[in-house]
Amino acid sequence: MLISTPSKINFDKNFLYIQWKDGKECKYNLLNLRRYCPCAQCRGGHEVDSIRTTLHIENIEMVSWKKVGRYAISIVWSDGHSNGIYTYQHLRKACDENIEYGDLF
Secondary structure: OOOOOOOEEEOOOOOEEEEEEEOEEEEHHHHHHHOOOOOOHOOOOOOOOOOOOOOOOOOOOOOEEEOOOOOOOEEEEEOOOOOEEEEEEHHHHHHHHOHHHHHHH
């Protein structure tokens, strides 16, 4: 459980930083997180052949975040979007496998 539970979450202009309870520290590119928002609206729907609607985004800022239960965070973006739920499991997997968050989807 320690692997997938954050102890500290911060952000700056370009990155989201998570320190996990097992001591691992990870950083995530904010533009990449916004482009690959996991919500159905940004994915273009629920179908397998849906076309993502967010790849055109060139600039974004993170305004704030909040916890979603014990398993995720929701991010408020400068474009007003806040529907995406970023699970700790996916965030940690991206960090552990040294891949961009969007490559998980």
